Amino acid sequence: MRVALLVTHIRAEEKLLLAAFNNRGVSPDIMLDRELNFDVTAGAEQLAPSGIAWETYDVVFERCISTSRGMYALAVLNSWGLPSYNTYETAAICSDKLRTSIALARHGIPQPHTRLAFTPKSAMTAIEDVEYPAVLKPVTGSWGRLLARVHNRDSAEAILEHRQTLGDYNHHIYYVQEYVDKPGRDIRAFVVGERTIAAIYRASNHWITNTARGGMASNCPVTATLHEICLRAARAVGGGILAIDLLEDAAGNYVVNEINHTMEFRNSSEPTGVNIAQEVVDFVIERIGVTA
Amino acid sequence: MTEQSHLCLVCDGELDIPDDVMENELIVCPECGSELEIISLHPFQLELAPEVEEDWGE
Numbered sequence: 001m002r003v004a005l006l007v008t009h010i011r012a013e014e015k016l017l018l019a020a021f022n023n024r025g026v027s028p029d030i031m032l033d034r035e036l037n038f039d040v041t042a043g044a045e046q047l048a049p050s051g052i053a054w055e056t057y058d059v060v061f062e063r064c065i066s067t068s069r070g071m072y073a074l075a076v077l078n079s080w081g082l083p084s085y086n087t088y089e090t091a092a093i094c095s096d097k098l099r100t101s102i103a104l105a106r107h108g109i110p111q112p113h114t115r116l117a118f119t120p121k122s123a124m125t126a127i128e129d130v131e132y133p134a135v136l137k138p139v140t141g142s143w144g145r146l147l148a149r150v151h152n153r154d155s156a157e158a159i160l161e162h163r164q165t166l167g168d169y170n171h172h173i174y175y176v177q178e179y180v181d182k183p184g185r186d187i188r189a190f191v192v193g194e195r196t197i198a199a200i201y202r203a204s205n206h207w208i209t210n211t212a213r214g215g216m217a218s219n220c221p222v223t224a225t226l227h228e229i230c231l232r233a234a235r236a237v238g239g240g241i242l243a244i245d246l247l248e249d250a251a252g253n254y255v256v257n258e259i260n261h262t263m264e265f266r267n268s269s270e271p272t273g274v275n276i277a278q279e280v281v282d283f284v285i286e287r288i289g290v291t292a
Numbered sequence: 293m294t295e296q297s298h299l300c301l302v303c304d305g306e307l308d309i310p311d312d313v314m315e316n317e318l319i320v321c322p323e324c325g326s327e328l329e330i331i332s333l334h335p336f337q338l339e340l341a342p343e344v345e346e347d348w349g350e
Contacts, residue, residue, distance in 0.1 A: 068347045141347070
């Protein structure tokens with residue numbers, strides 16, 4: 001089995017995945033996104049950075065920390081018919097919070113009340129429509145960067161002016177959500193194919209609970225209810241290997257906050273007792289159906 | 293696990309490089325916090341890791 005592991009760098013997750021592949025007798029070729037140079041007018045017969053033609057790979061496993069590089073590489077590779085995890089379509093939806101919201105809405109999956117506006121004036125109206133406190137997010141971005149919880153009109157005006165003046169065009173897309181008054185934690189659930197293999201609570205005194213921002217991980221039991229909403233959310237974005245971030249609202253109901261297509265999981269195997277890397281790798285090997 | 297010693301490119305502080313380190317892995321200098329990328333193991337070569345970009349993350 002020939003696997004291309006597409007990365008920006010080697011992180012803890014990629015080392016775990018490589019070890020999991022090695023456990024199954026597979027040695028992926030590591031491709032650095034900085035070394036990619038595609039002839040998009042030609043096809044998969046061209047050579048990958050490994051010196052081997054792309055068409056000889058059974059699967060491309062995209063693990064780039066750079067969302068744009070990973071997504072556009074998948075666009076090319078999938079156009080040549082190369083299987084990948086995840087697919088370009090799934091990556092394109094998950095890397096864009098607006099497209100994720102649209103997919104969730106079309107499938108009737110609970111999510112925070114979300115509005116979209118394009119000018120500071122209409123964004124102010126959107127903020128007041130969802131009511132204070134509201135949350136402003138860039139449509140692309142991770143690790144809780146540039147999120148703003150807005151408590152009143154004064155702070156809304158200041159943030160909108162800063163974004164309009166200092167931000168590039170991406171920051172002039174105003175994605176506005178209601179603030180969900182969660183119980184000091186959110187949930188990250190790991191979906192592999194049709195299974196929710198594990199979930200963690202991410203607890204923090206800060207309203208942003210990402211573990212990259214200091215949120216503490218602990219095991220979250222995967223109940224039938226949690227699995228059901230996670231599976232529906234995963235299917236809504238095309239499925240694959242996904243991390244679903246959920247919030248619990250005041251009534252204790254789940255709402256899907258976002259979906260990650262190149263998930264980090266280094267802090268999640270220990271509290272859950274689930275070897276996430278091995279689960280992921282075994283899924284890829286089984287789906288590709290080529291023996292080592 | 294044994295470790296090899298190398299110096300940080302920024303502060304000359306001593307880095308502890310685990311034996312199982314891989315090419316293109318990132319390490320953090322324990323003294324100054326600089327992030328460094330191991331671009332080659334043989335010979336051992338480090339570079340400053342690129343700055344985090346706006347689209348980085350999961």
